Amino acid sequence: MNRHFDETVVAPSNSGVQKTSSSAPHIALVEGSSSPHFSRVTQSLLRLRLRVATAVMFGIFAVFFAWHAYEHFWGNNLVADKSPVLLYMHAALLLLLASTGYLLCPKCDVRRGLLRSQEIVTFGLPALFLLMTQYHSMQMCARDHGVLLSPSSGWILLIFIYALFIPNTWHRAAVVIGAMVIAPLALLGYAWATNQMCYTIIYDNPEQLAEIGLKMVICGAVAVFGVYTINVLRTEAFQAQQLGQYRLSRSLGTGGMGEVYLAHHYLMKRPCAIKIIRPEKAGDSNVLARFEREVHASSKLSHWNNIDIYDYGRTEDGTFYYVMEYLPGLNVSDLVSRFGPMPPGRVIHLLRQVCEALNEAHSQGMIHRDIKPANVFAAKRGGFYDVGKLLDFGLAKPIASNEDSNLTQEGMITGSPLFMSPEQASGESEPDARSDIYSVGILAYFMLTGHAPFEYDRPIKVIIAHAHESVVPPSEHVASIPHDLEAIVLRCLAKDPDDRYQSILEMAEALDKCASSGTWLQSDAVQWWTANETIAECPQPEEELQPTDETRIAEIRG
Numbered sequence: 001m002n003r004h005f006d007e008t009v010v011a012p013s014n015s016g017v018q019k020t021s022s023s024a025p026h027i028a029l030v031e032g033s034s035s036p037h038f039s040r041v042t043q044s045l046l047r048l049r050l051r052v053a054t055a056v057m058f059g060i061f062a063v064f065f066a067w068h069a070y071e072h073f074w075g076n077n078l079v080a081d082k083s084p085v086l087l088y089m090h091a092a093l094l095l096l097l098a099s100t101g102y103l104l105c106p107k108c109d110v111r112r113g114l115l116r117s118q119e120i121v122t123f124g125l126p127a128l129f130l131l132m133t134q135y136h137s138m139q140m141c142a143r144d145h146g147v148l149l150s151p152s153s154g155w156i157l158l159i160f161i162y163a164l165f166i167p168n169t170w171h172r173a174a175v176v177i178g179a180m181v182i183a184p185l186a187l188l189g190y191a192w193a194t195n196q197m198c199y200t201i202i203y204d205n206p207e208q209l210a211e212i213g214l215k216m217v218i219c220g221a222v223a224v225f226g227v228y229t230i231n232v233l234r235t236e237a238f239q240a241q242q243l244g245q246y247r248l249s250r251s252l253g254t255g256g257m258g259e260v261y262l263a264h265h266y267l268m269k270r271p272c273a274i275k276i277i278r279p280e281k282a283g284d285s286n287v288l289a290r291f292e293r294e295v296h297a298s299s300k301l302s303h304w305n306n307i308d309i310y311d312y313g314r315t316e317d318g319t320f321y322y323v324m325e326y327l328p329g330l331n332v333s334d335l336v337s338r339f340g341p342m343p344p345g346r347v348i349h350l351l352r353q354v355c356e357a358l359n360e361a362h363s364q365g366m367i368h369r370d371i372k373p374a375n376v377f378a379a380k381r382g383g384f385y386d387v388g389k390l391l392d393f394g395l396a397k398p399i400a401s402n403e404d405s406n407l408t409q410e411g412m413i414t415g416s417p418l419f420m421s422p423e424q425a426s427g428e429s430e431p432d433a434r435s436d437i438y439s440v441g442i443l444a445y446f447m448l449t450g451h452a453p454f455e456y457d458r459p460i461k462v463i464i465a466h467a468h469e470s471v472v473p474p475s476e477h478v479a480s481i482p483h484d485l486e487a488i489v490l491r492c493l494a495k496d497p498d499d500r501y502q503s504i505l506e507m508a509e510a511l512d513k514c515a516s517s518g519t520w521l522q523s524d525a526v527q528w529w530t531a532n533e534t535i536a537e538c539p540q541p542e543e544e545l546q547p548t549d550e551t552r553i554a555e556i557r558g
């Protein structure tokens with residue numbers, strides 16, 4: 001399916017659709033090494049820190065390069081080696097660090113996996129350089145002066161730069177820092193084993209070896225403790241930034257308007273979903289009005305198949321949020337894109353519930369206007385699987401009313417082109433409940449075939465097709481679709497609202513009469529979810545806060 005238009009648009013109707021809201025990719029929060037949980041924000045934090053660490057490293061090595069160059073050409077070097085090899089290596093290191101730094105600039109789109117490789121390059125190159133040059137200098141020093149050159153100072157610097165700059169768990173830091181602690185000791189071991197002069201010096205001065213070892217171990221321990229303390233402080237800072245009574249756990253997704261988080265009420269402990277208006281959108285009065293509309297419309301509804309709203313608020317720093325029931329499961333868009341078209345019995349099972357949800361809204365004189373697969377959930381609620389839930393009443397409006405003129409400016413259309421009725425798209429006649437019925441027809445088409453009936457590269461073409469193009473019967477895409485169900489879908493998709501079902505209940509009754517109605521049993525749903533739960537990657541309410549989530553939350557809260 002063309003996902004570009006599976007989203008709400010606000011665009012001038014007379015000039016064609018010029019703008020679609022950007023469909024932000026799913027953001028899963030953080031942490032550690034498993035890629036699906038690595039947020040874009042943590043990625044940008046790591047990128048920034050790596051950039052600074054690379055710059056610091058470049059600066060330090062550049063100073064030493066200048067110093068060595070001076071010593072080499074004009075100075076009285078302690079290490080009496082006039083070979084330019086070390087200088088060349090030093091220059092090569094600077095060049096590689098500069099290239100790494102360039103790759104970390106905001107223009108270069110480096111993926112997370114690559115960022116971790118760059119971390120290895122940023123710290124691995126200097127480590128390699130230290131190993132080679134220190135071995136060389138150690139040999140020279142032992143030969144010419146009979147003393148053991150301590151290799152610890154460069155490594156101590158490297159350890160502290162790593163601990164300070166790289167966002168990490170203390171476990172991971174301990175592994176990397178541990179390697180840095182061992183490296184100079186291993187180098188001494190190697191010199192002891194391979195160089196006769198070094199062997200003699202170390203043999204005669206074992207206390208010097210012990211001193212270097214002790215110094216390195218203490219440094220490593222302090223650095224790991226520092227990483228641990230930084231993490232504790234960041235977690236505390238995050239916990240201090242909760243939304244009122246709610247503790248945010250992880251991101252559930254991003255919509256055109258805001259972001260949705262799995263959260264827990266501090267005292268009640270029950271899981272809930274919190275929708276937060278993005279800071280950059282909070283200043284837009286249309287967005288706020290839509291947000292408010294979504295809360296007010298949804299909270300008037302109490303049907304089992306409509307979403308339950310628990311709370312609505314604004315934090316001191318101006319973040320708007322509302323709290324709703326958490327739906328473990330998947331929305332229909334994700335269900336179909338991950339698992340393909342659904343069998344007719346399941347389609348009817350879910351559609352029937354959408355009809356029930358819509359019936360409550362229609363009977364209260366409200367139309368939804370944004371029915372699309374992303375707004376219909378197949379959830380696990382009250383011990384039942386595949387409970388259909390209708391979400392997002394942000395575009396809902398009273399039937400035959402201009403009341404929402406504050407949400408949509410004159411000449412604008414609202415809704416998702418792929419799922420929009422001809423009258424809603426053209427704006428020529430006032431959409432009523434039958435406009436929602438058209439969208440439910442498209443939803444059904446999508447569930448049965450895996451795509452919407454009119455999919456074009458430009459929204460304007462989609463809108464024109466809704467108005468003028470005849471629908472290819474779904475059975476031409478999937479031959480097994482029963483005729484009675486197909487007839488219902490096609491009737492919903494009639495261009496003229498008078499030719500559609502006149503009420504959502506009428507449609508529900510027609511669905512009940514289909515031969516496939518009642519063929520999708522609760523046991524089928526249980527079986528399906530049991531088999532696919534892991535693949536579906538449904539977030540579980542128990543999922544705990546990850547240490548670096550605070551980065552994202554901090555950003556949300558500006």
Ligand SMILES: Nc1ncnc2c1ncn2[C@@H]1O[C@H](COP(=O)(O)OP(=O)(O)OP(=O)(O)O)[C@@H](O)[C@H]1O
Nearest residue numbers: 008252253254255256257260273325326327331374
């Ligand atoms: N109550 C909920 N429980 C679990 N997941 C939810 C809940 N509400 C929304 N989501 C998920 O959060 C994501 C974002 O939801 P949201 O309603 O903001 O997006 P949308 O409907 O795709 O966008 P838009 O607001 O532009 O129509 C979606 O993937 C949705 O499945």
